[in-house]
Amino acid sequence: MTKRKGILDVQIDVKNLIGEMSISRNPTQKAKDKKPLLSNDSKLITNALEVITRQMKVSGNRSRTINDYILHVEHFQNVTGVKCVSDITADTIYQWLDSMNVSNQTKLTRLKCLKAFLSRCFDNGWIELKFWKTINIKVDQKVKEGATEHEVNVLLSLLDFGNFIHLRDAVAVLVMFKTGIRINTLVQLEEQHIDLKNNVMNLDGSIMKNHQQIKLPFDDFLKKLLKVLIKQNAVIRREYGKENTLIFITKYGDVISNSPTHNNIQKRLNKYSKVYGLKNINPHALRRGFARTLLDKGANVAVISKALGHSDISVTTKYLYLDVDEVANNLRSFLNI
Incomplete structure (x- = not known):
């Protein structure tokens, strides 16, 4: 099918959104x-x-x-x-x-x-x-860093929000960084999962790895970008006669593969990471960045574990690696010494 000229050009003016880009810091039977x-x-x-x-x-x-x-x-x-x-x-x-x-x-x-x-x-x-x-095997654990606010902002500043693919990728990065969802959940998100009135994602168990329902809030900036993306998705689908309600689609309106080797968004994030020298722009790093942000803002590990959809809290603690100096400083503050 011949692509109509300008179909990937976002029809909604998003230039005014660029100034808002900065991310807030603020018992089993025997x-x-x-x-x-x-x-x-x-x-x-x-x-x-x-x-x-x-x-x-x-x-x-x-x-x-x-x-x-x-x-x-x-x-x-x-x-x-x-x-x-x-x-x-x-x-x-x-x-x-x-x-x-x-x-x-x-x-x-x-x-x-x-x-x-x-x-x-x-x-x-x-x-x-x-x-x-x-029975166990000792393995030296490599510290996996999470994405930082600075890295995310740098990437957003380099993307062209007037281009559908760049807009989609930017929203995907923000959704993972601000809600901590896995990329397999991300590509299954539908419009019915997004409550734009109350700024919350209502995720049912069918798209969650642990099969448990969860609600994840998001800020107004992400809300505005989601609105723009949803409207642009409609333009793409009309052009190619597709009838899905997914939030993240290909440039031809199709479903994005769950496979890491065929996932359009994951492949593009890897490309951005290499081209722009941003080592922590990938789905796992974005989840870790989300977890660390919650910890820095005072959330307890149990809440963070629930938000990440972990079945075992020990997995969450690995996401929240603290070096020895940081542990010592935190102990001093709690012990008043």
Whole structure:
């Protein structure tokens, strides 16, 4: 289809918005009590994996997560020769880990997947003790920085808000930085999720990784940009005959892929990061920046964890890395010394 000249030119004057660009600183049942889903003589790992896979699909787990389970559990079985769930021991797990010629970080990732499989076996009543809890691999944690207000402002100052793609990308950056949502949630946002009257996103569980509903507020500047983007989206969709109500679409009005390698927005953020020398302009860094901003403004970790949609508060603490001097200074202020 031939693109009409000027279709990507934003039809609404957004020049007056540029001056507003600055961002404000301001109890589970015991396993023995559960009815096993497999008979005592058929607790083969292959059967267990089949049952757990079905459970995960019903629960709405992503295909990628399910495939990781299958891949690593089958690899464990091939390496160790263990056939039954009840024959899995700490020794067989260590045997499996020792067989890998990969980094400790990769081993840890695979171990976590096997542990998750074993935890589901325990929940189904096929294993009596969580013997794998003490098995771990030491990995030097690299500190992942969050995006800063300065970096976000620099990027916004370099983008042309009169161009649809730049406008879309700018709004995407601000949404992630100011609400902390994941990019997979971002590309599923629809107009029904945005309450422009009350400046809040009403996110239902269907687009959230943890499947839990949450409400996330946003400021007036982001509200104005969202209004402009929604109107421009309508222009794009009319031109190409598309009928979705998504907030973030391609220049042809189509759905943006969830895949990191095919996600238009993620690829463009990577490009901006390289071209403009902004190392923390990426989806994870923007979420971390959101978390750090909340912490600096006095929010407690429990609230931050809820806002980020984390199921485990320990994950949140990794987002809020504090160096030793910062910890000492904070302790002094609390202890009045």
